[in-house]
Amino acid sequence: MSTSTHSGSNRIPGAGRLTPAKTVRFTFDGQSLTGLEGDTLASALLANGIHLVGRSFKYHRPRGILSAGSEEPNALVDIERDKSRKQPNVRATVQEIYDGLKVKSQNRWPSLTFDVGAINDVFSPMLPAGFYYKTFMWPKFAWKTIYEPKIRAAAGLGVVPDEPDTDRYSNRFAHCDLLVVGAGAAGLTAALSAASTGASVIICDEQAEPGGALRYESDVIIDGLPGFEWAVAAIEKLRAMDNVTVLTRTTAFGYYAQNFVGLVERISDHLSNPVSDMPRERLWQIRATKVVLATGAIERQMVFANNDRPGVMLASAARIFLNQYGVAIGRKVGVYTSNDSAYAAAIDLKRAGIDVPVIVDTRDNPTPAVVDAARSLDIEVLTGHAVFSAGGKRRVSSISIQPTRGGSERKVAVDALIMSGGWTPSVHLFSQSRGKVAWDAANERFLPGTYAQECVSIGACNGTDGLQATLDEAFAAGGGKGKAIVATGGTNWIGGMIGSAPGAGADTTVKAFVDFQNDVTAKDVRLAVREGMHSIEHVKRFTTNGMATDQGKTSNLHGLAIAAEALNRPIPAVGLTTFRAPFTPVTFGAIVNHARHDLFDPTRRTPIHGWHQTQGAAFEDVGQWKRAWYYPQAGEDMHTAVNRECVAVRNQAGIFDASTLGKIEVVGPDSAKFLELLYTNPWEKLGVGRLRYGIMLREDGFIYDDGVVGRLAEDRFHVTTTTGGAPRVMHHMEDYLQTEFPHLDVWLTSTTEQWAVIAVQGPKAREIIAPLVEGIDMSNEAMPHMSVREGTICGVPTRLFRMSFTGETGYEINVPSDYGRAVWEAVYERGKPLGLTPYGTEAMHILRAEKGYIIVGQDTDGTVTPQDAGLTWAIGKNKTDYVGIRGLLRRDLVANGRKQLVGLKTVDPTTVLEEGAQIVANPNQPVPMTMIGHVTSSYWSENCGRSIALALVIDGSKRLGETLYVPMPNGVIEVEVTSTVFFDEKGERLNG
């Protein structure tokens, strides 16, 4: 707190509810100002006599503060806590001030009072609605090179922060019996009523204080208390109840299916020094059995010339600034209205000692009671009159008044003007819930009509007029027993006008603003109609009315009425645009909430990951997994490291972390039958302790996944899948089991993460492992290639697979995951003196390519059959059924001309082809050439001393020995078609 007690010259002693001693220092465009704790930025600026807050979007007109709530279209500012925490387009009427708050105005250069862009206002006749669509049509090339870049540079409000946001954001899911949106008289009553029945209730309100309109209504008595005092007591009572959650500063922004409502709670935006763990905002995702909408009504402006001048504001806003914040918006305040509610504002201002020279009412015969009340306070009331224009530029200085039917003009000096065009029920959330609004012709407003969800609207948003009627309706909505509380006073929400006020002038050049934020005037809407826009959807897009960040909360109905008048059609026939989420802008931070940094996406690491790190491994991302890619030693680049790893595996042995392989335990007496149906291979006769490589197809006959399957017992199989395929293969199998083969007694359990898998491959593999293994005879005779045994290694249980993805003698040691690291380290220590070398996924890819082993997803692409891949041997010849068997018989799958997997050797052995490169038969044909295939895998093979590649080529198996060509930007590469096996063609090394 600062020591100054001066909180603005327009602060009225005794008015409002803030504490004069609790001052707060803040800056606006570098100017140091003082406000009071509880002030919004808007009230604090007004207290200091500042009305000019920003410049408008298109014409750069000076703009002030229109409202006192979230509907604010004008007073948008930039808030900066520090470099990384900047927020553009903050509504001054929503932002609360705190000590040290730094505020900058937007859309002006070089300064707010002198703005070069305001030249647009002078040239505005050249910038009518829709000018984008016409002006920038010609010449055509200029759009990309000139118009768009210039427009983009000039357009937009505020400046996007250029550093990552350092604030925290959080999320909470919640359920309740009743969600009440809005804590005004209606919402509080509904919540109290429901809470008394024991129901679980969540009540939210976008304001810091409860009460809604009770915050400014000076004549309300509820249950014997002044309105606002009752609201504070009510919210305290609700807070104290275990079955109620009260969320203030919380906006219900989205109403989705099945009563799922999104809320954003602003937690620290109003605090000077938020504690470090405190999130800036919390997203609430609430599933409510029933939703009560008590969202109130939004006051409309009057549409007349220069109604955007700073100092011209909504009547209800002036009342809030006075009754809540103790701030006079001016010393001489004119009133322009078309309904009763502004009279109450005029009377409040007058009673606070503010000069109210005149109330201008467009109606010929206003309600006598309100007119008498005003006149009794010596306020002049002009009925049947209109304000034709507001004078002044950076602040309103006068109003020009004429009788609505014409007559002599009178000018009245003012320093502020309050206005009321009437009240628009806030049906935004109702509309978002897919409810259909209905037109209330008598009162010219849209009200909730047909409900689509378990939801009820109460109070002003439901068109319910009168406080007692509202409370009765609210009490019933809450389901409480007994009677509603008694109330008197309150605002009359009925009446007013929509569209241009008299004298806003048809076809004049005046700027009578309908949409302040997008600078849309009444004549723009009329122009849209003249240009042929007959639906409000077209008018909206032509003029951009209602398309700014305020989504037309004050402008939609006016725009609609002006269009309807110009079209000479009734308003419902012109239509109302559907309201969409969010009700007010929501930060990306709130939507993303916890999902940042490490929590953006899970990073999966194997049990042996830490060891790879200690060895300086480079990692590659495989789905969410981190896999060791290669292990560079001092001075090695990737190429050198990978070559060394590949050679070591073939000459001594390599150790490889295969833990990410998918694993599924298939258990039950029908396991073999089930696998017969899921794989092309036969399984019934696979002996216990034996392994088989299996191919899995989709129904259409194309390869879906592959892997080695081991039979542990008659009724138990250990299935492996590709790393990337693990989840979908599990789902594929479970899907078929449940829908096609439910008669089989078999169950599937994912064991991917139960087992760490250590592959040891190479001529010395057995010599390295055998001494660590107990209970298994590892001799070649007792445990040949493609067998599995259970025993122990390093004293812990293992499923030891003898298998190979390298073409060498090899083992895959499965141990329970928590033992993975220790067993790996023991094997490595044992093997190191024998030349055992860790190798990563890159070497693994090369070693398998040397042997022509495919990788599903690399050498296949979802259109490759086992025959295409050269895997006909893996199809059980005598099988009568399996998934894909009928697909394989399709005519186009057995026809000639299919792409088949072959090997490619470049004529120049040092040339390594690019994966994905296209292959042609004749490189001299004209472009575009006929492409007959493409390279799927390509590497330098240190073991072969040359490059090797796999490719899918049309009729490839008939082309062995042919020369084909790979055209590349730097010339054509000549290749020979070969077998897919480049190393140890006879496969003798597997059985070493």
Place this chain on the structure above:
Amino acid sequence: MVEIVQATRRHPLQAGQLDVASVSVTLADNATRVSLRAKDNTVSALSKALGITLPMKPKTSASNGGRAALWLGPDEWLIIDDADSGVIADLAKVKVLHSAVDISHRNVGIIVAGKGAAAVVNGGCPQDLSLKAFPVGAASRTVLGKIEIVLWRTGEDAFRVECWRSFSNYAYAFLQESARDVAI
């Protein structure tokens, strides 16, 4: 002759300190876990062998001493017991048709306990965790943020979160982050 060094267990997570007093997020002790699958007609024999009446209703569990059975599906239970328990041996003796698969190392357990524990879990789990909808003993396969978990309420203010091993660092970090928010 090579001397065989007994391999030691290594938990995937390092216990971290959470600077929040009201609610704790800690690592559960090592446990034996079995994925048990069986049809209705074998439930009584399996219940007898386990010493627990296998629960048959969604979102329920049953426990006896340190051993618990969580209903995960119409034919599926997650059995959790102490690390040195004989639960796998007990099931091996049962002759009726069933599938028991050891998943002790597949899962990691995280305990959320203290004031606001439900809100901590609700930071990423969309289920209704009121005591009415999710009473003590309730269990469910569900989600936490972007991962799948099994959630088990062990007390009014205590939950056990079970997730797969490689997702445990995500789950642990997520719950700690959420705990900081709840403790505000």
